[in-house]
Amino acid sequence: MIDVKDLTMHYGGFVALTGVSFQAREKEILGLLGPNGAGKTTAMRILTTYLYPTSGTAKVDGHDILEHPEEVRKRIGYLPETAPLYPDMQVEEYLQFVGSARGLSKSALIARLRWVREACGLEAVWKHTVNELSKGYRQRTGLAQALIHDPKVLILDEPTSGLDPLQIIGIRDLIKQLAKEKTIIFSTHILQEVEAVADRVVIINEGKIVAQGTQKELAEEVRTRGHQKSDLNLEDIFISLLMPKKREKQSV
Ligand SMILES: Nc1ncnc2c1ncn2[C@@H]1O[C@H](COP(=O)(O)OP(=O)(O)O)[C@@H](O)[C@H]1O
Numbered sequence: 001m002i003d004v005k006d007l008t009m010h011y012g013g014f015v016a017l018t019g020v021s022f023q024a025r026e027k028e029i030l031g032l033l034g035p036n037g038a039g040k041t042t043a044m045r046i047l048t049t050y051l052y053p054t055s056g057t058a059k060v061d062g063h064d065i066l067e068h069p070e071e072v073r074k075r076i077g078y079l080p081e082t083a084p085l086y087p088d089m090q091v092e093e094y095l096q097f098v099g100s101a102r103g104l105s106k107s108a109l110i111a112r113l114r115w116v117r118e119a120c121g122l123e124a125v126w127k128h129t130v131n132e133l134s135k136g137y138r139q140r141t142g143l144a145q146a147l148i149h150d151p152k153v154l155i156l157d158e159p160t161s162g163l164d165p166l167q168i169i170g171i172r173d174l175i176k177q178l179a180k181e182k183t184i185i186f187s188t189h190i191l192q193e194v195e196a197v198a199d200r201v202v203i204i205n206e207g208k209i210v211a212q213g214t215q216k217e218l219a220e221e222v223r224t225r226g227h228q229k230s231d232l233n234l235e236d237i238f239i240s241l242l243m244p245k246k247r248e249k250q251s252v
């Protein structure tokens with residue numbers, strides 16, 4: 001469904017991504033995990049065609065992001081780090097506005113509005129203005145705008161950041177629910193987030209992929225590099241892959 005090939009991104013002299021390649025299969029939840037500044041947002045902005053890579057490319061549902069960006073956009077729903085909301089609009093008005101801007105016909109829009117209202121749990125705030133909403137409901141509204149045109153792929157940039165524990169659980173459940181019919185890539189710097197939600201993980205650090213696979217595969221990889229512990233969780237894996245030198249020093 002998504003095939004990212006050898007992406008490199010330079011901001012002036014600064015190299016934000018180097019040789020990044022990964023795939024996401026249909027209806028898979030792929031977690032892009034890495035510390036702040038790793039290049040997660042950059043990779044997502046390239047995938048959603050908002051940013052041109054310096055080199056490399058990607059395909060979304062068979063369409064190249066450089067050759068057919070408009071086909072790619074049709075197939076992608078994007079929730080950026082800060083959801084693009086209009087504070088004075090009611091939730092319903094806002095989603096109507098986004099839906100028409102994405103070219104939905106009147107009847108399709110009515111059907112999709114009904115669907116996102118239920119799927120994103122927005123019934124209680126449907127007639128509220130965006131500035132009245134809690135952060136959790138804002139994020140749900142952000143998700144609803146990403147879903148209004150019924151894309152096959154969802155790209156979610158740190159979808160649970162800034163939410164309280166209950167809101168986090170709500171958004172996680174929603175993501176898992178949506179993955180029954182969508183391919184989802186989400187980014188996070190929080191280990192528990194990928195542990196809870198992702199089928200597969202791509203670990204990125206300083207613009208490079210340091211490992212990718214299922215949690216089980218990553219544990220195996222770390223073990224072959226000489227890690228002693230038998231029951232590795234993602235935190236052990238993360239530390240082992242991102243801070244190998246530090247770990248060596250600690251164990252001396
Ligand atoms: N427009 C930009 N110009 C220059 N540097 C940028 C720009 N956007 C991001 N960067 C830098 O690129 C690196 C990766 O950023 P980003 O993709 O936002 O990482 P992440 O989302 O993983 O935190 C960071 O060091 C960041 O400061």
Ligand SMILES: [Mg+2]
Pocket residue numbers: 040041042081157
């Ligand atoms: Mg980011």
